[in-house]
Amino acid sequence: MSLPKIAIVTGANRGIGLATVRGLLKKYEGKVYLTSRDEARGQDAVASLNKEGLKPAFQQLDTASKTSINNLKDYVVEKYGGLDILVHNAGILYKKDDPTPYPERAKTTVQTNYFDTVNVLNALLPVMKTGGRVVTLSTNISLIALQGCRDDIKSFFRSDDLTEKMLSDKMKEFVVSAEEGKHDENGFDEHAYGMSKLGVNALTRIMARDLKGQRDILINCCCPGWVRTDMGGENAPFSPDQGAQIPLKLAMLPADSTEPNGELHVRRKLVKWYE
Template identity: 50%
Template sequence: MVNRNLKKNHFNPFSDSRFCPFKCEIFFFAVCRYCRFGVRSERTMSSVPVAVVTGSNKGIGFAIVRALCKQFPGDVYLTARDPGRGQEAVAKLQEEGLRALFHQLDIDDLQSIRALRDFLKEKYGGLNVLVNNAGIAFKVHDSTPFAVQAEVTLKTNFFGTRNVCTELLPLVKPYGRVVNVSSMVSSSALRGCSQELQQKFRSDTITEEELVELMNKFVEDTKKSVHEKEGWPNTAYGVSKIGVTVLSRIQARMLNEKRKGDHILLNACCPGWVRTDMAGPQATKSPDEGAETPVYLALLPSDADGPHGEFLSNKTVRTW
């Protein structure tokens, strides 16, 4: 990590704008270690960059962790609801020569989210990269009543993701990167909404509280079997991802207002149609290909001023 042949004043990574802030932190840690200030002691762990990927024991999330293990200069945490499956995923990466760490996380469980929050705060003093990948989808021909599908899907995809952001965004360090994995289905679902709903979801001034109210209204409208009459599309997954995309726009706006000088970039993205348990074997992309855009956003260089508050697919900003 440390080049012992560097001459004095030859190169200072802390003053070079091309040098990633994550690498600056890991460089500092390496120097401390070399100078015998301690090896990963509680005192120096706050200097180690850390990335967290939710829902990452398989599929796209697992591929994102794999890519970050190769490219991110710090600790990468694979998370899963089930500790056994999470540890199995970590072991699989170890067989590939990659080092990932595990922490249990169920985004439907606020206590679980807060346990991760407290762990990151105590051990690292914050967070550098957060990829909100965890999500669910019912199969097209699932016989579960639509109202149940709506409530369950939004509980995880929207409300769970929102809870993770509420607890972890305050921990994100300057030059941090946040990626909310959404879907192009959010765009098609938006087009399926009434003009009134489209106007609300596209508003540049919509608040998080107003968005939460709309998401709750969708769930309640499905229970009353009036959701289509009220202007909603007949897709719970699509509406949940509308929520994720709009939430990302709101969060980016709030970061601009409250933490402008911290240069944090937050975006939503679509990984594409990926061969996973959720999308099925006929999908056109491999998990590693699906991970490309989320990883691109997670590793935006320190001198980048965008994208921020955007929705991307194939590393390209899409019109919302």
């Protein structure tokens, strides 16, 4: 007997994550899990979708906790034999007027947006089923950050031979440089959010390369556009449902697809940022 298909969306109690769950529930022939760090907010999100006639499942997930990540992994392996779709949406962006000192903002942003993504993918990619689809959320600000880096740093991020360890060491170097007030001197752009997502772009490319030919898994990242969320603000031109269109498309690439893989999509446009 074949086990049901399963999709998981992280950071899904609001915004683009919630809209992605909504879209999957309408289009995907499988079980859809809404995950959230805060269980009460997650259950409220489930209740809101129930009012729309949609029935997501819920699991608590704190992407900052390896224990929480591994608990989720163990759950899906035991219950479903693995995972078919992962949309990793969880992340943070400090507001422009946030008083938190830059060194702390840089450290927290890179930890949450990059290193937590490393931990989620390293735990869940090995249990992706054949034909699995993985989508990580990025931003076009990552491209601005890349252009703001010194030429040798640009070349580093664009390298075809980059490894996860090399990339993580460079992200740590950026954080230390920011803490010492030397990020500009050391060749990094000042936008911590953009740098964190540049790391996600490069990580996605590395993992796609390392997984190539294994179980027909495709992994891509995307910028959903400027979306009206707590992060994007009320003046953004796109609704959360509009923002969810590209992650949904990448999450549901047809079974016989071999590409795109390891790519960044800004809205509907594929961007070869590494060339």
